[in-house]
Structures are given as C-alpha cells and as structure tokens.
Amino acid sequence: MDDEEIPTLLEVESATADPSKTVPLTIITGFLGAGKSTLLKRILTERHGYRIAVIMNEFGDTADIESKAINISSPDDPTAENSEEFLELANGCLCCSIKDSGVAAIEKLMQRKGGFDHILLETTGLADPGPIASMFWQNEEYAMGLGRDIHLDGVICVVDAVFGKKQIEEDHSVDGVGESLRQLAASDVILINKVDLVGPSEVDHLQALIEHVNPAAAIHRTIRGELDLSKFMGIGAYGADRLLREQRSLKQDRDTTASHDERECRSGEHAHHFGPHHYELRGISSLQVRFPVITAQQLQKLDEWIRSVLWENRLPEDIPDSALTTLEVLRCKGIFVLESKETYILQGVRSMYEMSQVDAEGTQDSVGLPDEGKLVLIGKGLDQRVRQSLELIMGSSA
Numbered sequence: 001m002d003d004e005e006i007p008t009l010l011e012v013e014s015a016t017a018d019p020s021k022t023v024p025l026t027i028i029t030g031f032l033g034a035g036k037s038t039l040l041k042r043i044l045t046e047r048h049g050y051r052i053a054v055i056m057n058e059f060g061d062t063a064d065i066e067s068k069a070i071n072i073s074s075p076d077d078p079t080a081e082n083s084e085e086f087l088e089l090a091n092g093c094l095c096c097s098i099k100d101s102g103v104a105a106i107e108k109l110m111q112r113k114g115g116f117d118h119i120l121l122e123t124t125g126l127a128d129p130g131p132i133a134s135m136f137w138q139n140e141e142y143a144m145g146l147g148r149d150i151h152l153d154g155v156i157c158v159v160d161a162v163f164g165k166k167q168i169e170e171d172h173s174v175d176g177v178g179e180s181l182r183q184l185a186a187s188d189v190i191l192i193n194k195v196d197l198v199g200p201s202e203v204d205h206l207q208a209l210i211e212h213v214n215p216a217a218a219i220h221r222t223i224r225g226e227l228d229l230s231k232f233m234g235i236g237a238y239g240a241d242r243l244l245r246e247q248r249s250l251k252q253d254r255d256t257t258a259s260h261d262e263r264e265c266r267s268g269e270h271a272h273h274f275g276p277h278h279y280e281l282r283g284i285s286s287l288q289v290r291f292p293v294i295t296a297q298q299l300q301k302l303d304e305w306i307r308s309v310l311w312e313n314r315l316p317e318d319i320p321d322s323a324l325t326t327l328e329v330l331r332c333k334g335i336f337v338l339e340s341k342e343t344y345i346l347q348g349v350r351s352m353y354e355m356s357q358v359d360a361e362g363t364q365d366s367v368g369l370p371d372e373g374k375l376v377l378i379g380k381g382l383d384q385r386v387r388q389s390l391e392l393i394m395g396s397s398a
C-alpha cells in the first residue's frame, strides 16, 4: 500500500451490549518510562486501518512534552501548538493533545463523532486509573451526558520488563498500596514491554508476579509496543462474552492440569467450592474463588455480601465501623451459575458494581455458557477471613 492510499477500515470486535451505538474507550496507563509514548506513536503513525482518537495526558501537565516526544505536530500546522486542537494524521487517526479536563476534551472530541471508531485515553498524569475507569463505567450522572455516546472498553497497563519488578517494590504507596500495583489492579490487559532487553526467565518471573497481583488480566509480552491492536482494543472487558470465554478456558486448563492439591481441596467438606488462590504483595491482595452451581437465595446473599464489602468495606459479619479490617476492593469480576441454569455476571470497579443476567442468545455462539462460576477480587485485605466469609454463604442453604 503506498502512502497516498486511504487505509481500509478493519472490523473492531466488541462484546458490549450495543457497540454500534457508542464509541469504545480504552484507558492507557503504565509505569514510568515503560513505553506508553512508543505504543501511542506506533498507533498514530502506522497503517493499521483503525480510525482511533488518542487523547494524551489530558489529566496531567505534560501534554507539550508528550506531543514533542512522539513528534506528531506538523510545522505547517498553525494549530499544532494549540493544546485544544485535534490533529488528523495520515493513517486516519486523530490526536488530541490537551491540557483541558478529561471530560471537556472528550466532549469536544465527540462533536466529531463519525470521524473515529475508538478512543484511547492516556492517563500518565495519574497514578491510579481506577477513578477514571469508574467515571466512564456505569456512572449515572455521566451516562446522562457523554456516557450515552461512549462505553468503557478496557484498561491497559504498560509495564517495563527491565525495571517493572523494581518499580513495584519501590514505588510510592497511597493508603498502603503502591501506585504501580494500583495500575496493575485496575487493568484488563497488561503489556510487559521491552522484552528484548531481558532474558526469558526474568520475564517469566515478572509475569508470574503480575499474574498473582491481577489474576483476571490478559498479559502480553511486547517489544516497542508491537502487538495486534485487537488484543487490547475492542476487547469488551466489561461485557459478558469475555468473562464467559475466560471461564471456559479456565475450566479447560483445570480439566487437563488439576493439581493434587486442588483435587484434595475439591473433595474436602467445605473447601471444595474454592480454589486455593490468594496472594498478597505490598498491600495489594487478590483472591480467586471457584463457585459451584448455587441457588437463587445464595446469589442474593452473595449480592448482599458484595454490597457490604464494596460499599462499607467490611464483611457482613463484622461489627459496623469496627476498625478491625482494611478491606477495599479495587476491581472484581465474577460469573455465577444457578441451579435453574440462569447465569449471572458480576463486574465491579471500586465501589460500583453490576450483577446482570447473561442472555444466552445474546452471547457469541462460540462462547457458550459455563457449568460453574468463579469470583475474582483484587484490592486490600483480601485474606483468609474474606475467603471464609464467602464459604459461609456457599455453605448456607437458605
């Protein structure tokens, strides 16, 4: 294809309820110097066929530095220095380097609706993408305005293969949880970048660490952000299909590689409902729990449990306002299968969550419905007590 040709628009797969009506938005976060600008430069300059609007650093103060760094401004363009203007790029993408507040930037962008199919929002200026993710996801106030035009597709985090481990170990802690760990916790896709600079065993080690912190994210290894865009765009991280697909592959993995410990655990009187996955690192912990088929009453109890944990930061059996725990859930995902064969999915970002029934006919044919459920929690204080509290619900019959 020569430079004069107009790029062909590729289909972007999306698993959300009605993607044709709203524009998917991906939040990009990442460790210092990990390769976010390199990834964005590639997206803005390569011929990939997608029409993407990139909003850079609208929440930070370094828009000018960033735009120079990725060298997209044209000397012939008198608006290039104006931080509130958009640049149309040769590959069909739009770049918006803006100092304005995020919402204002996106409002302006949406006035150009039809000119792009996907929004990438870079949030370098912020340590923790969680609050922005919850703003774009299921926020009623927001949904009255821009939310009608946009849906949150996913959060991605770029991690430095060379310094990632050190950054996790040394970064600043906010409320006992390091910034980089908060980024990992909030992410749906994680790129371990610069793998050309370290040996495979070092990358394996870093990947294992990341998998423990966030057992729900997809992890890819990259060099200079080289990765098929469909791996992190149009992923529908908050939709049902992705969760169902993950659940199916989890089951296949377990069917073929169930460990001795897990088999023992499954045959135990109470423990058979739960996988032994709990992990804690520098204040952040994750908990992964398998659920067998449950009753409608158990689902209701679980819903109450989630409300108590997400809204009041305590287990239902804890005394209100007791300072015993520092429980906080930053991200949760779940899938629950009822005796009636109804299937529910849970999606949660901080204190907001949604439990919705899966419409079997609405899922993609290849996905299918699972025969058992799971719950993944990422946050603070997710220890043995939390697991035992879930066991109480699962053990209850009414």
Ligand SMILES: Nc1nc2c(ncn2[C@@H]2O[C@H](COP(=O)(O)OP(=O)(O)OP(=O)(O)O)[C@@H](O)[C@H]2O)c(=O)[nH]1
Pocket (backbone or CB within 6 Å): 030, 031, 032, 033, 034, 035, 036, 037, 038, 039, 124, 193, 194, 195, 196, 197, 222, 223, 224, 225
């Ligand atoms: N060898 C190697 N270098 C890379 C790779 N990706 C990025 N770099 C280099 O790493 C340096 C930092 O990359 P950037 O893309 O600027 O990182 P960033 O995350 O945007 O940095 P900040 O915004 O400052 O946090 C640059 O010199 C890049 O050329 C990679 O995969 N391999």
